[in-house]
Amino acid sequence: MGGSTRGTYLGAHLSAIAEEMRRDPAVVFMGQDLRAGVFGRFPVDEFHEDRVRSLPISEAGFVGAGVGAAMTGLRPVIDITYSTFLYSAMDQVVNQAAKIRYMSGGQAKVPLVLLASLFYGGAQAAHHADRPMALFANSPGLKIVAPSTPYDVKGLTVTAIREDDPVIIFKDGNLMGVRDEVPEDQYAIPLGVADVKREGSDVTVVAIAGAVRMALRAAAELEADGISVEVIDPRSLVPLDQQTINASVAKTGRVVVIDPAPLTCSFASELAATIVEEMFWHLKAAPVRVTAADVPTPFSPSLERRTLPDVARVAQAVRNVVQEKRVPARTET
Incomplete structure (x- = not known):
């Protein structure tokens, strides 16, 4: 108790998701090739396949499913992978997830986390290299997170999953392998604290x-x-x-x-x-x-x-x- 390990940015992020899934059975993890481990090692065998779902390439469909799941009691964490893939689900993100709580007078909540990676500087080309943080910050109802360290990405991921509003976590692809000290004990970093x-x-x-x-x-x-x-x-x-x-x-x-x-x-x-x-x-x-x-x-x-x-x-x-x-x-x- 109270110790720390030297972990990577990506590892700390995935660790936060796994810890929240152990803590809260309502948390489910969805994304493409999750069970194959293409985008990082996640303990898929620890959880039933209903809670770690590999998805087809249909962003509008699975983000819409995530919005519905969030409204009916689950806490979906959906890995969009490239941030530009958010565009394919634009209506579900900015016209549904962002507005439902307001338009229902607070009767409905959308505790949804969208994970969007920023891949730039690595010859990914225009369709895969946008950094659209401001675009989504311009949609009231969404919370926007952009961590820069392993410590921050873990603590902010925990907080995002516990939020009752939709949160987009923009993970910087240039930081995925960066290592730093990360506490072994669970912790959370509040949103809105620089x-x-x-x-x-x-x-x-x-x-x-x-x-x-x-x-x-x-x-x-x-x-x-x-x-x-x-x-x-x-x-x-x-x-x-x-x-x-x-x-x-x-x-x-x-x-x-x-x-x-x-x-x-x-x-x-x-x-x-x-x-x-x-x-x-x-x-x-x-x-x-x-x-x-x-x-x-x-x-x-x-x-x-x-x-x-x-x-x-x-x-x-x-x-x-x-x-x-x-x-x-x-x-x-």
């Missing part, structure tokens, strides 16, 4: 999903230049812990937001707009967004790299903000 991954005094960097590791690497590099960077990981985008972000901005007066999604209507744009609205008189320079380019993701690895944020771009954006040198976001790629 984490200060690194304290600093000169610039606040708010980073989403895999961009957190990028921000930490840039912060370490900038420390050698005498620039102290505070890195904030929102962890959940809806609900958002704006209070922690604002407290950091009040301290530093400068902000860089990193988002692996394209620039236009990104969650980075929402963060920057809210910071300006709420913290205008604390700002010493205009916020800067470092995002992906507004293009469909190229298949070519060399071209794809040019469309994505990287450590060098983050570090340069921080230097520009410290020097109060404004560089238009659309020319940063």
Whole structure:
């Protein structure tokens, strides 16, 4: 009791699902090839096949089945695999799951968890490489989670499964093999509580999903230049812990937001707009967004790299903000 193990991001995530299935018989796990272990080792033999179901390739059908199951007493966890596959179930996600509790006056609940992986930077091509967090954050009724560490993905997965509202967990595919200490005892991380991954005094960097590791690497590099960077990981985008972000901005007066999604209507744009609205008189320079380019993701690895944020771009954006040198976001790629 009280110990920890060094586990991977994917392992910690699957461990959370298994623990919740042992704790609550209403939790069921659904997805393609789950029983074959294609997307990670899960203890399928421990559970009856009614509780771990491999699904056909029919996102609209099985997400709809998940919505119905959630409304009638189960707590389905559905692995969509690629985040772009959510589009095939758009009506079920944004027009049904997100709205049923509100439209029923709270008489019906939809305790549904959708798992959507972000695969980018690995030549997956445009049909498989979107990062649509902002698209679904724009649908009231959904809760949005984007963990960046093994510890966070486990604790947030536990919380998501226990929620009575639909939650989309965007797992960053670039983090699946990342290892870190994960407590052996069960724990949960509340939604809407950001984490200060690194304290600093000169610039606040708010980073989403895999961009957190990028921000930490840039912060370490900038420390050698005498620039102290505070890195904030929102962890959940809806609900958002704006209070922690604002407290950091009040301290530093400068902000860089990193988002692996394209620039236009990104969650980075929402963060920057809210910071300006709420913290205008604390700002010493205009916020800067470092995002992906507004293009469909190229298949070519060399071209794809040019469309994505990287450590060098983050570090340069921080230097520009410290020097109060404004560089238009659309020319940063």
